[in-house]
Amino acid sequence: MADTVWTLVLCLVALVALLLRRRMPVVFWWLVGYPLVALRVVTTYRATMDACGLTVPASAVRRATARLIGREAAPVPPRRSFPLPTGSGLVMRLRMAAGQAPEDFIASADRLRHAWAAHAVHIRPTKPGWLELRLIGWDVLADVRRPPRRLKGGDLLTLPLALRDDGRWHVRDFRAVPHELILGATQSGKSVYLRNLLCGLARQPVVLVGIDCKWGVELAPFAPRLSALADSPDPADELLDALLEEMEARFRLIGLSSAVGPDTVLTSDVWGLPEKVRPVPVVVVVDEVAELFLAASRDDEKRRDAMVTKLIRIAQLGRAAGIYLEVCGQRFGSELGKGATMLRAQLTGRICHRVNDESSANMALADISPEAALAATAIPAERPGVAVVGDSSGGWARARSPHLTLDEAAAVCGATSALVPELPRLDAFRPAVAVEPAGPASVAGAAPTVRPAAE
Numbered sequence: 001m002a003d004t005v006w007t008l009v010l011c012l013v014a015l016v017a018l019l020l021r022r023r024m025p026v027v028f029w030w031l032v033g034y035p036l037v038a039l040r041v042v043t044t045y046r047a048t049m050d051a052c053g054l055t056v057p058a059s060a061v062r063r064a065t066a067r068l069i070g071r072e073a074a075p076v077p078p079r080r081s082f083p084l085p086t087g088s089g090l091v092m093r094l095r096m097a098a099g100q101a102p103e104d105f106i107a108s109a110d111r112l113r114h115a116w117a118a119h120a121v122h123i124r125p126t127k128p129g130w131l132e133l134r135l136i137g138w139d140v141l142a143d144v145r146r147p148p149r150r151l152k153g154g155d156l157l158t159l160p161l162a163l164r165d166d167g168r169w170h171v172r173d174f175r176a177v178p179h180e181l182i183l184g185a186t187q188s189g190k191s192v193y194l195r196n197l198l199c200g201l202a203r204q205p206v207v208l209v210g211i212d213c214k215w216g217v218e219l220a221p222f223a224p225r226l227s228a229l230a231d232s233p234d235p236a237d238e239l240l241d242a243l244l245e246e247m248e249a250r251f252r253l254i255g256l257s258s259a260v261g262p263d264t265v266l267t268s269d270v271w272g273l274p275e276k277v278r279p280v281p282v283v284v285v286v287d288e289v290a291e292l293f294l295a296a297s298r299d300d301e302k303r304r305d306a307m308v309t310k311l312i313r314i315a316q317l318g319r320a321a322g323i324y325l326e327v328c329g330q331r332f333g334s335e336l337g338k339g340a341t342m343l344r345a346q347l348t349g350r351i352c353h354r355v356n357d358e359s360s361a362n363m364a365l366a367d368i369s370p371e372a373a374l375a376a377t378a379i380p381a382e383r384p385g386v387a388v389v390g391d392s393s394g395g396w397a398r399a400r401s402p403h404l405t406l407d408e409a410a411a412v413c414g415a416t417s418a419l420v421p422e423l424p425r426l427d428a429f430r431p432a433v434a435v436e437p438a439g440p441a442s443v444a445g446a447a448p449t450v451r452p453a454a455e
Contacts, residue, residue, distance in 0.1 A: 025138050026087060033137045038083045038090060041116055041135070048115045049077035052108040056097040078131075088140045088167035089118070094131040105131055122166040134166050141165055141386060141400040157281060157324075159200035161193060162389065162399035170389050170399045172197065174283070175271070177349040177391060178319040182328040183364045184353030189385030191218065193351060193401045194328060195409035198222050198285070202416040207282040207423050209243070210431075211236045213291040220431070221410040224417035228429035235429065236292055237303055240310040242425045243284065243323065247314065249425075250279050250321040269320035280421040281322040284314070289329040308339040315346035331360040350390040354379040365390050372396035 049055050055075035058066070066073040079095040094105070102125040112133075113121040120136040140163060147160040147169055157174035164170050172180070184190030201208060202225045209228045210219035216231035223229060230236035250270060257273055266272075270279055286292065293308065295301040315325055327347055333340065344363070352364040354376075361376040368390040375398065376388040385403065390396040417433075 025143075029088070029137045030085065034085045034090060037116065037118065037135065037137060038085075041083050041090070041092075044115070045080065046074075046077050048112065050075055051115070052111045054078065054100070054105060054108060056099060080133075083135075086134070086167055088138070089134060089136040091135070092133045093126070094133055096129050096131060102131060105133075120165060136165070136167055140167055141383070141398065144385070144400045144402045146402050156204055157201075157206065157283075159197065161196050161200070162387065162401045164389065165398040170397070172200075172349070174281070174324045179315050179325040179347045180327070180349030180351065181332060181344060181347035181364060182326065182351045182353075183330070183332060183355060183360055184328075184351075184387070185330055185356045187381075187384055188353035188355070188379075189387065189401065190328060190351075190353050191406075192385055192404055193353070193387065194218075194285070194287070194326075195404045195406065196401050197326065198225070199404065199409050199412040201283055202413050202419070205280060205419060205421060207280050207421050207426070209239070209282060209284045209426065209429075210287070211239065211284065211292065212287040213294075214288055216431075218287045219285065221406055222413040223431040224433050225413035225420060226431055227420055227423055228426040229431035230429060233292060233294075233300075233303060233307070237307055237310075239426075239429050240307060240314070242429065243282070243314060244310060246282070246423070246425050247318060247321045247323055250323075251317075253277070253279070254320070270322040279322055280423065281324065282423075283324050283326065285326045285328070286311070287328045289327050290331060305338060308343060312339050312343050312346065315343060331355070331357075332363050333359065348391060351387050352376040352390070353385075353387040354381060354383075365396065369396050 046055075055077045057063075058073035058076050062076070063073040076097065078097055078100070081093040083090040083092050096102075096105075102123070105123045109121045109123050113119070113135075116135065118135045119138050122134045122136070124132055124134075126132050144163045147163075159172045160169040161172050162170040182190055182193060184193075198208065202222070207227045208222070208225055210216075210222070210226050211230045212219040213231065213233055213236060216223075216229060219226065219229060220231075228239055228242075230239040254267060254270065254273065257267070257277065270281075273279075293304045295304045311325070311327075314323055318324060325347065327343075332344060345367075350364050350368060352361055352372075355361050355364075358373075358377050361373045365372040365376055365388060372388050372390050375396070379386050379388070383400075385400045387399055387401075388396055389399045
């Protein structure tokens with residue numbers, strides 16, 4: 001009888017553990033995964049490092065001591081800290097021995113992963129002589145949840161947008177990386193990334209400007225929070241002119257404030273101005289950039305070249321004026337005009353989802369890292385939302401945005417419509433917003449009325 005009870009208890013515990021692992025992987029990791037993996041790492045650390053060729057010969061003192069007792073001095077592994085748990089794995093600090101380089105450990109990351117039965121092992125240098133080894137317990141990109149509240153309440157123009165495969169969040173910081181290029185094929189997750197971006201900015205005192213030459217179908221749901229929206233090439237050309245006028249006015253403000261008096265603090269951008277006169281930052285979202293630059297005649301080509309030139313000017317000078325670019329599209333190549341390569345060079349932030357051809361991945365990431373472009377071409381179609389995140393420093397990582405439906409994103413923009421800042425130069429481009437009449441007359445068959453969003 002007792003044996004039967006114990007068997008049932010063990011079966012129940014195994015079933016609960018299996019359910020926790022599938023439904024609540026974080027809870028399973030803290031209760032079961034971390035203790036087991038930490039014990040495995042601690043007990044097999046020296047042997048694993050030796051098998052991976054990451055040890056060094058013992059010092060002369062240690063060899064002499066070993067000879068006195070009739071033993072052979074074993075190779076010495078790097079010194080390590082105790083494995084500390086994280087939300088998705090564990091982390092250790094390693095002190096490299098003389099003659100070792102970070103590249104030796106990075107090349108052995110896959111062997112360490114197999115030796116410790118982990119999902120992934122990420123190694124990065126932190127300071128001279130020190131490494132951070134981050135072990136990931138399970139596939140964190142399989143089910144990405146919303147970022148924690150401590151990250152949501154960040155600084156102005158700082159947003160956590162995607163979870164990286166090393167357990168960290170990719171944080172979009174416009175002041176550090178002012179302009180970004182987002183590429184991805186249809187159904188690759190590019191729109192979900194853009195929704196997370198717009199919803200995060202909608203809650204902040206930021207001017208949002210949209211350029212969507214597919215008649216506004218992508219950005220129209222966010223119209224209540226947009227200060228300007230252009231849905232075809234001709235209005236887009238005029239909107240870019242207005243943005244250039246706004247940028248010129250901001251530079252004049254910076255120059256005037258620096259010449260007020262001898263005690264004035266000199267500045268070269270809007271962030272050095274006093275808060276009471278500082279202009280509101282502007283984020284310009286260009287969706288489906290290829291549609292913006294389609295040309296069927298000589299006049300279209302002239303307009304295209306002019307718009308590329310205007311975008312290049314905004315990209316080169318906009319950071320100091322507090323004007324930032326988010327350029328999205330399915331591909332980005334030389335067919336966009338003479339200045340396309342120059343424009344791409346200014347878009348230092350890169351997000352590449354699954355693309356239809358290798359040339360698009362190379363256009364997005366080859367100038368950052370050839371390995372990053374190769375990783376982008378290997379994104380499976382059944383994993384929408386997975387992207388390769390890169391920057392001008394040469395670093396890159398796989399990441400995935402939390403799923404956000406169009407209805408949820410539109411609701412956030414509708415709820416934050418009162419936060420639209422005043423910018424007179426953009427009033428002529430303010431989108432119209434459909435509003436259902438209140439009261440009993442508001443039935444399913446009633447047609448919505450339309451009012452300007454500026455009202």
